[in-house]
Amino acid sequence: MLKKHSTLLILLSLAILLTVLTDGIFISPRNLTNLTRQISLNGILAVGMTLVILISGIDLSVGSVVALAGIIVGISQSHWGLENWGIWGTFGSVILAIAVGVLCGFFNAYWMVKHNITSFITTLGMMVIARGLALIFSGGIAIAPMSTELQGIGNGYIPPVASLILIGLVLASWIYISWGKLIQKPFILSQKTGQVSLSSLLASLPATLFILIGFLSLSYVFFSYRGIPIPVFILALVAYAGHFILSRMTIGRYIFAMGGNLEASRLCGVPMGKVTFFVFIVMGGLAGLSGLILTSRLNGAIPTAGNLFELDAIAAVVIGGTSLMGGVGTIWGSILGAFIIGTLNNGMSLMNVPTFYQMVIKGLIIILAVLFDSRSKQNR
Amino acid sequence: MTPPLLSLHQVSKSFGKVSVLEDISFEGQSGEIVALVGENGAGKSTLMKIISGVWPEGSFSGSLKILGETVQLLSPKDAQNKGISIIHQELHLVSELSIAENIFLGREPHRWGIVDWQALFKNTDTLLKELDLSFSSQTAVKHLSVGEKQLVEIAKALSLKAQILILDEPTSALTEKETQSLFKALKKLKSEGVLCLYISHKLSEVFEISDRICILRDGKLVSSYPTPKTTSDQVISDMVGRTISEIFPEGSLTQRKTSLGKEALRLTHLTCRDKNGNSILKDVSLSVHEGEILGIAGLMGAGRSELILTLFGATPFSIEGEISLFGRSFRPTSPRHAIEAGLALLTEDRKLSGMIPERPIRDNMTLACLKQFSNQKIIDGKQEKTLVERFITQFKIKTQNQETEIVHLSGGNQQKVLLARWLLTKPKVLFLDEPTRGVDVGAKAEIYQLICELACQGVAIILISSELPEVLNLSDRIAVLNQGSLTGVLDQSLATQEKIMSLATC
Numbered sequence: 001m002l003k004k005h006s007t008l009l010i011l012l013s014l015a016i017l018l019t020v021l022t023d024g025i026f027i028s029p030r031n032l033t034n035l036t037r038q039i040s041l042n043g044i045l046a047v048g049m050t051l052v053i054l055i056s057g058i059d060l061s062v063g064s065v066v067a068l069a070g071i072i073v074g075i076s077q078s079h080w081g082l083e084n085w086g087i088w089g090t091f092g093s094v095i096l097a098i099a100v101g102v103l104c105g106f107f108n109a110y111w112m113v114k115h116n117i118t119s120f121i122t123t124l125g126m127m128v129i130a131r132g133l134a135l136i137f138s139g140g141i142a143i144a145p146m147s148t149e150l151q152g153i154g155n156g157y158i159p160p161v162a163s164l165i166l167i168g169l170v171l172a173s174w175i176y177i178s179w180g181k182l183i184q185k186p187f188i189l190s191q192k193t194g195q196v197s198l199s200s201l202l203a204s205l206p207a208t209l210f211i212l213i214g215f216l217s218l219s220y221v222f223f224s225y226r227g228i229p230i231p232v233f234i235l236a237l238v239a240y241a242g243h244f245i246l247s248r249m250t251i252g253r254y255i256f257a258m259g260g261n262l263e264a265s266r267l268c269g270v271p272m273g274k275v276t277f278f279v280f281i282v283m284g285g286l287a288g289l290s291g292l293i294l295t296s297r298l299n300g301a302i303p304t305a306g307n308l309f310e311l312d313a314i315a316a317v318v319i320g321g322t323s324l325m326g327g328v329g330t331i332w333g334s335i336l337g338a339f340i341i342g343t344l345n346n347g348m349s350l351m352n353v354p355t356f357y358q359m360v361i362k363g364l365i366i367i368l369a370v371l372f373d374s375r376s377k378q379n380r
Numbered sequence: 381m382t383p384p385l386l387s388l389h390q391v392s393k394s395f396g397k398v399s400v401l402e403d404i405s406f407e408g409q410s411g412e413i414v415a416l417v418g419e420n421g422a423g424k425s426t427l428m429k430i431i432s433g434v435w436p437e438g439s440f441s442g443s444l445k446i447l448g449e450t451v452q453l454l455s456p457k458d459a460q461n462k463g464i465s466i467i468h469q470e471l472h473l474v475s476e477l478s479i480a481e482n483i484f485l486g487r488e489p490h491r492w493g494i495v496d497w498q499a500l501f502k503n504t505d506t507l508l509k510e511l512d513l514s515f516s517s518q519t520a521v522k523h524l525s526v527g528e529k530q531l532v533e534i535a536k537a538l539s540l541k542a543q544i545l546i547l548d549e550p551t552s553a554l555t556e557k558e559t560q561s562l563f564k565a566l567k568k569l570k571s572e573g574v575l576c577l578y579i580s581h582k583l584s585e586v587f588e589i590s591d592r593i594c595i596l597r598d599g600k601l602v603s604s605y606p607t608p609k610t611t612s613d614q615v616i617s618d619m620v621g622r623t624i625s626e627i628f629p630e631g632s633l634t635q636r637k638t639s640l641g642k643e644a645l646r647l648t649h650l651t652c653r654d655k656n657g658n659s660i661l662k663d664v665s666l667s668v669h670e671g672e673i674l675g676i677a678g679l680m681g682a683g684r685s686e687l688i689l690t691l692f693g694a695t696p697f698s699i700e701g702e703i704s705l706f707g708r709s710f711r712p713t714s715p716r717h718a719i720e721a722g723l724a725l726l727t728e729d730r731k732l733s734g735m736i737p738e739r740p741i742r743d744n745m746t747l748a749c750l751k752q753f754s755n756q757k758i759i760d761g762k763q764e765k766t767l768v769e770r771f772i773t774q775f776k777i778k779t780q781n782q783e784t785e786i787v788h789l790s791g792g793n794q795q796k797v798l799l800a801r802w803l804l805t806k807p808k809v810l811f812l813d814e815p816t817r818g819v820d821v822g823a824k825a826e827i828y829q830l831i832c833e834l835a836c837q838g839v840a841i842i843l844i845s846s847e848l849p850e851v852l853n854l855s856d857r858i859a860v861l862n863q864g865s866l867t868g869v870l871d872q873s874l875a876t877q878e879k880i881m882s883l884a885t886c
Contacts, residue, residue, distance in 0.1 A: 248758055248761070249754075249758055249759065250750040250759060253746075253750060253759070256739055256743065257743070257747055260738055260739055261735065261737065263733040264733050265736070266694070266715055267733055268719075268801070269714075269715050270747070327736065327738055328738050
């Protein structure tokens with residue numbers, strides 16, 4: 001149990017440690033709400049990066065694509081006047097941001113699939129290209145302002161009551177899916193599997209309790225401050241979509257297969273080109289989305305934004321237990337990884353650790369977290 | 381009388397429960413060329429790995445003596461220091477470096493860590509001259525032919541002052557002329573007192589070069605003849621002469637015979653070349669009918685796997701000749717295309733090209749047929765689960781549940797999962813490449829049973845196996861490949877192990 005959930009264990013101990021060190025400031029609803037918002041960007045990128053790393057690829061262009069998409073949002077708002085078109089203008093900017101990301105992802109995948117160039121090289125090239133384009137389009141300066149509607153995406157909240165209802169609905173559907181069968185026909189199940197079902201029920205009890213507690217504390221945090229921040233809501237949607245793709249869709253199976261054994265996948269007729277395009281286009285689209293949220297939050301587009309975002313996303317994925325060799329990993333793990341990195345940043349800021357020292361500590365923690373994870377897997 | 385240069389005493393080795401070598405005792409004199417022959421899997425390579433230190437002291441039982449003194453080899457490096465060198469089937473040279481750098485790799489003459497290039501090239505030139513080789517020591521290895529590379533390997537062994545030289549199928553990729561210059565080098569080494577252990581499938585060469593022939597079968601040294609006193613018929617019958625196990629389904633053959641369907645796959649004058657223009661398959665004409673099992677026999681490297689991989693669209697070879705599938709012309713462009721056309725291929729090497737090791741049994745089993753039970757690319761989990769469950773029961777796959785990662789299963793169970801993977805695609809033509817490799821006897825019998833049942837259901841099956849009893853007992857007809865050419869097609873009633881072996885080695 002402990003070994004299987006080592007990432008979660010690291011996160012929880014980190015949270016407890018920081019709560020003690022900050023005299024409880026860390027655990028206040030206000031700080032936790034801010035923490036989730038800070039994490040949302042890296043979390044969204046980590047979902048895409050999980051898919052990329054699962055097919056044993058890498059995407060170094062993420063940070064630059066975030067900046068490029070942000071600049072396009074800025075230009076569309078300030079220069080093309082979408083700022084004055086209210087909600088429709090915002091909608092246009094959203095589409096543009098995602099489209100830019102998708103194009104970048106398509107470009108990345110094109111060289112991989114059609115010309116057999118490794119993802120490391122194509123995305124390294126894209127990293128420089130996208131940064132250059134961001135600087136060209138913006139003339140090297142920040143672009144502002146955005147419409148109030150657009151600013152809402154990065155800064156707004158779902159009101160507390162609505163948040164509570166939302167969390168309640170998710171909880172209810174989760175209970176229905178995982179327990180519904182049991183409630184409907186408990187007799188048949190117990191007859192078929194006998195004692196096994198009882199013992200497996202008992203075994204899943206701690207996890208169930210844990211998830212319940214998680215939901216309750218989430219409701220408390222969001223309800224007693226201002227509700228769910230919109231970027232956190234977006235992250236939740238993206239993460240669920242990622243999880244759905246990996247666990248329920250054929251392409252998810254193909255992703256795992258390609259990372260696990262490329263030659264076997266080829267001989268099973270896995271459409272490897274299509275999968276590569278899909279994965280990098282999703283990653284690009286999510287980078288575009290992140291660029292939009294970032295621009296909205298800052299109320300301005302900066303051509304140098306998003307620097308090193310790709311490395312944070314890779315770190316989150318790796319801390320979350322996804323193998324860089326591909327084929328093994330989960331979205332859930334990557335989200336936890338993003339939480340660990342975010343918690344570190346947040347906690348050190350609360351404790352007034354100077355920024356430069358923060359970087360050194362963060363780097364060390366990343367290495368140690370992965371070491372801890374691989375050790376606990378070896379012992380399993 | 382001086383003790384023999386190399387002697388083995390009661391050497392045995394087993395992997396898990398499977399014993400690979402049993403009680404081998406053997407002596408080799410200085411200045412002798414001993415040929416070691418046997419079927420694939422007879423234990424030749426394992427024996428050579430023991431002599432060359434790849435399997436170190438302690439991983440086998442028995443003892444090894446050099447000049448009468450017991451030695452304990454700890455690693456290949458240690459064996460090298462004690463005068464034993466091995467030249468592998470696949471050459472181990474760095475193609476970008478020069479001949480000299482390759483020969484002295486890791487042992488370059490140096491002073492203060494700086495390579496003494498002059499000495500390096502001079503030493504190499506001397507070595508090459510000893511072997512009557514005419515190329516310069518500064519030539520990059522990538523410019524050499526395979527045969528020349530082989531000679532460089534021999535020069536390397538010489539530079540290590542090897543007294544015992546092991547050659548594992550050295551001529552498998554050589555031309556006639558290159559073979560002759562290799563033999564010249566070997567004879568020279570022989571005159572200098574080196575003991576050569578020569579592994580080969582090519583009996584004609586064995587008779588030409590060796591002083592003595594030792595025959596391995598099922599891990600035992602069955603016989604040893606001075607070369608002039610034996611014949612190739614004798615050697616072949618010693619190689620194959622084992623009793624046929626009783627694990628083959630009885631009567632299923634005769635029962636099937638009557639129910640042959642229409643022609644499923646036909647090759648007419650099929651020739652395949654790789655991108656350098658070397659022909660991998662030469663003028664192969666074959667056909668297989670619905671409900672028929674066509675066995676393909678041949679030695680390693682005869683082109684058996686290449687043939688079916690090409691038919692499955694998985695090789696980059698250029699194809700000449702005609703392939704037709706149920707009467708229609710067919711050019712496989714990719715495995716996906718082949719699968720859609722109704723072909724399926726169980727590959728030779730589960731680990732390399734079959735399993736997705738860290739995924740569940742379920743994912744592995746349904747990977748090639750997800751379309752069947754997915755709607756809008758979303759998998760119908762329930763339907764999938766029932767299907768997988770059915771195959772687990774039907775194939776008697778031993779596992780707790782279908783979520784178990786396939787890597788945790790035994791070899792036989794892994795193979796059954798992969799076989800199920802291909803049956804789920806409802807193939808019309810099924811290629812099986814070494815379907816029982818690394819599988820225990822019990823599972824073997826079950827897999828044979830499954831193969832026969834499939835044929836009864838009308839699937840056309842092409843079966844490749846290095847185990848002759850397997851081919852002989854399951855196939856209706858047996859095609860023999862030899863260096864990319866079809867040397868004969870035998871009817872089951874007429875085929876014998878001896879006939880197959882002589883077609884495969886001629």
